[in-house]
Amino acid sequence: MPEVNFDGLVGLTHSYAGLSYGNVASARNQGAASSPRAAALQGLAKMEAVAALGLVQGVLPPHERPHVPTLRALGFGGASDADVIAKVAREDPVLLARVSSASAMWTANAATVMPGADSLDGRTHFVTANLREMFHRAIEPPVTARVLRAVFADRARFEVHEALPARAIGDDGDFGDEGAANHTRLTATAANGGAARGVHFFVYGAARDSARKPTKFPARQTRAASERVAEIAGLDRARCVFAQQNADAIDAGVFHNDVIAVGNGNMLFCHELAFEDRAGTHAALRRAVGESLVIAEISRDEVTLDEVVKSYLFNSQLLTLADGSMALVCPIECAENARVKAAIDRVIGDRANPLARAIYMDVRESMRNGGGPACLRLRVPMTAADLAAMNRAVIVDAAKLAELRAWVTRHYRETLRAEDLADPALLRESRDALDELTRVLALGAVYDFQR
Ligand code: SUG
Numbered sequence: 001m002p003e004v005n006f007d008g009l010v011g012l013t014h015s016y017a018g019l020s021y022g023n024v025a026s027a028r029n030q031g032a033a034s035s036p037r038a039a040a041l042q043g044l045a046k047m048e049a050v051a052a053l054g055l056v057q058g059v060l061p062p063h064e065r066p067h068v069p070t071l072r073a074l075g076f077g078g079a080s081d082a083d084v085i086a087k088v089a090r091e092d093p094v095l096l097a098r099v100s101s102a103s104a105m106w107t108a109n110a111a112t113v114m115p116g117a118d119s120l121d122g123r124t125h126f127v128t129a130n131l132r133e134m135f136h137r138a139i140e141p142p143v144t145a146r147v148l149r150a151v152f153a154d155r156a157r158f159e160v161h162e163a164l165p166a167r168a169i170g171d172d173g174d175f176g177d178e179g180a181a182n183h184t185r186l187t188a189t190a191a192n193g194g195a196a197r198g199v200h201f202f203v204y205g206a207a208r209d210s211a212r213k214p215t216k217f218p219a220r221q222t223r224a225a226s227e228r229v230a231e232i233a234g235l236d237r238a239r240c241v242f243a244q245q246n247a248d249a250i251d252a253g254v255f256h257n258d259v260i261a262v263g264n265g266n267m268l269f270c271h272e273l274a275f276e277d278r279a280g281t282h283a284a285l286r287r288a289v290g291e292s293l294v295i296a297e298i299s300r301d302e303v304t305l306d307e308v309v310k311s312y313l314f315n316s317q318l319l320t321l322a323d324g325s326m327a328l329v330c331p332i333e334c335a336e337n338a339r340v341k342a343a344i345d346r347v348i349g350d351r352a353n354p355l356a357r358a359i360y361m362d363v364r365e366s367m368r369n370g371g372g373p374a375c376l377r378l379r380v381p382m383t384a385a386d387l388a389a390m391n392r393a394v395i396v397d398a399a400k401l402a403e404l405r406a407w408v409t410r411h412y413r414e415t416l417r418a419e420d421l422a423d424p425a426l427l428r429e430s431r432d433a434l435d436e437l438t439r440v441l442a443l444g445a446v447y448d449f450q451r
Pocket residue numbers: 015016017018019020023026027101103106108109134137181256258259369370371372374375376
């Protein structure tokens with residue numbers, strides 16, 4: 001069976017706080033009013049569209065936000081959690097925005113997934129990402145690991161690892177790890193499921209000895225982290241390729257590899273400026289995957305780096321369909337730029353690759369924070385036995401989608417502004433909604449407020 005996509009459900013505090021340095025959309029929309037309800041419904045519509053392609057689609061829950069335990073750990077005291085929120089709102093509104101971010105929606109940054117067909121012990125390994133570069137994301141890993149364990153609980157088949165320990169920010173030897181956004185599993189055919197053996201392509205922003213590094217924006221993923229992740233699963237190093245991301249691309253706003261390249265099965269769809277060593281990376285991939293690998297590349301003349309970042313062309317989901325052809329689930333912004341649309345049409349028209357169609361989705365609320373269709377999902381290559389062993393309550397069908405839509409409509413605010421984060425009612429609304437959601441998804445007590 002093909003891989004399963006697990007989308008992050010957008011949280012109740014989805015907002016535009018400009019928290020991610022180097023993420024151009026996040027900076028551009030800082031301070032804008034958001035619509036948590038529309039954001040969550042857009043995400044559900046995307047899940048529905050992918051499920052309608054005949055694929056198995058899962059959902060992962062939002063995190064508890066604002067995260068009061070982080071504030072208490074920083075010494076913000078108060079008799080009640082509402083007192084703590086009021087104090088932080090007065091003294092440090094940026095911190096309040098950080099502990100309120102709904103960034104866990106971007107599950108491509110939840111973990112790196114390496115299936116049993118490729119791991120040393122035959123089990124699927126999830127290495128939770130430490131996301132140590134950004135404060136608002138660095139508080140995600142403990143709950144991410146709990147959620148993944150609640151979904152993939154069967155230890156005979158799955159192992160969920162805690163995030164890598166990290167050293168101080170700014171140290172190139174550090175183990176900065178942003179998960180699947182910088183990891184691509186390729187196979188010799190279009191079959192991308194858990195049975196086929198895969199090649200693991202790790203793209204890092206910088207290594208300690210990199211000759212060239214980004215000078216403006218941070219390289220969030222380090223080579224040292226990617227190597228430890230591969231080691232944790234016991235991957236065969238002959239079937240791993242490590243490549244440095246193009247430093248200029250990072251400085252142009254490509255903060256993760258999945259903003260400039262997407263791979264699936266035997267196809268890699270990428271921009272000419274994706275990698276620091278373009279020819280060497282392509283050759284290493286061909287050696288590892290074999291001659292069946294198809295690299296569909298877009299030149300800078302066809303689509304500029306600036307257009308890549310604005311349209312999020314490569315933050316699309318490349319999916320294998322039942323007939324062995326592939327579909328690209330793109331942001332609607334790609335259809336609104338004639339040159340980007342023409343590039344997609346050209347690749348679809350080229351018989352040398354398996355891409356047969358594009359589907360354009362409106363996930364604008366997430367896009368304004370720099371998260372396209374691919375950011376919103378964690379891919380898990382699975383076998384039928386894996387699927388049977390996991391928590392099936394997170395797999396969506398028509399009934400589950402209807403239940404989740406009703407839940408969103410009941411609990412989510414239509415608009416949210418920065419000052420609303422200080423509203424103690426928002427904390428209550430969020431906890432009530434999430435408490436209910438853990439029952440809908442049969443997760444047990446994954447949140448701190450439930451423990
Ligand atoms: O980490 N944005 C996220 C977007 C993550 C996209 N994921 C992938 N490319 N896989 C980030 O930069 C913005 C939040 C704010 O500014 O309020 C944010 O965290």
